[in-house]
Amino acid sequence: SQQGEEDPQALSIQEGENATMNCSYKTSINNLQWYRQNSGRGLVHLILIRSNEREKHSGRLRVTLDTSKKSSSLLITASRAADTASYFCATDRGGTYKYIFGTGTRLKVLA
Amino acid sequence: EAGVAQSPRYKIIEKRQSVAFWCNPISGHATLYWYQQILGQGPKLLIQFQNNGVVDDSQLPKDRFSAERLKGVDSTLKIQPAKLEDSAVYLCASSFTNLPGQNTGELFFGEGSRLTVL
Numbered sequence: 001s002q003q004g005e006e007d008p009q010a011l012s013i014q015e016g017e018n019a020t021m022n023c024s025y026k027t028s029i030n031n032l033q034w035y036r037q038n039s040g041r042g043l044v045h046l047i048l049i050r051s052n053e054r055e056k057h058s059g060r061l062r063v064t065l066d067t068s069k070k071s072s073s074l075l076i077t078a079s080r081a082a083d084t085a086s087y088f089c090a091t092d093r094g095g096t097y098k099y100i101f102g103t104g105t106r107l108k109v110l111a
Numbered sequence: 112e113a114g115v116a117q118s119p120r121y122k123i124i125e126k127r128q129s130v131a132f133w134c135n136p137i138s139g140h141a142t143l144y145w146y147q148q149i150l151g152q153g154p155k156l157l158i159q160f161q162n163n164g165v166v167d168d169s170q171l172p173k174d175r176f177s178a179e180r181l182k183g184v185d186s187t188l189k190i191q192p193a194k195l196e197d198s199a200v201y202l203c204a205s206s207f208t209n210l211p212g213q214n215t216g217e218l219f220f221g222e223g224s225r226l227t228v229l
Contacts, residue, residue, distance in 0.1 A: 004153075031216050033216060033217070033218075035218075041222060041223075042115075042202060042204075042220035042221050042222045042223050043154070043202070043204075043218070043220045044220070045217045045218060045219070048216045048217060088153050088154070090218070092216065096166070096167070097142055097159070097161075097166075097206065097208055097216075098156065098159055098166070098167050099144070099156070099218060100156060101146070101153040101154045101155070101156075102153050103152065103153045104152075104153050
C-alpha cells in the first residue's frame, strides 16, 4: 500500500520558475525523504527531514514538514531543464527503516 | 565508492517462465530492499533484509516470488512462474543501518532490472 500521496501528479513549468510539490501521508513517521527519478533510471536521494524538524534546505531545495497535518512540501527554486524528472516522497514508520514511497509528481521544466 | 549493482538490466520472458534478478549492495550496507515499480507508479516495497534476515516481506507474493540474501551481502529475487502483471522495474536499494538512531536514512538505488512478461 502507498503511504504517501504526492500532488500534483504532473507539473509543467518554465525554466527559472519555482516548482512546489506536496506529499501527504497517513501514519506517524520517523522521517520523510524526497527522491528524484530520471526516466529509466534508479532513484536518487535528495533530502531527508526528521519528524522533529520543520524545514530543511539543500542548495535550491527547500523541504517543509508539518506533522500535525501529516504533510510535506518540496520546493525547487530557479528550476532548470535538468530538473525534469519524477519526484517521490518516502516515509519511515516508527524507526523500522521500512520506507514506503508515494505516487510521485512528474515535473517537466521547459527551456 | 561503487554503487548498487543490479543485473540483468533488461529481461523479456513468456508468462509462466521463471526469472531471477541479482543485486550487489554498497559494501557495508546492512539493509537491503527490493522494490517493484510498475510504469507510472511509485516503488512498492517487496522485501526488506537486515543482514541476511528478513525484516519485512508482507507485500511479497510468496506463491510466486522468493528472495534470499546470502551471507548478508548479495541478494537474488526470483519470480516463478511469471504473470503478465509482473511486468515492472525491479529496484534494489541498500542503506547503512547501524544502531537505532544512527541510521543515515538514505537509500541508495541501483539502476533497476526491467522485466517484460509476454
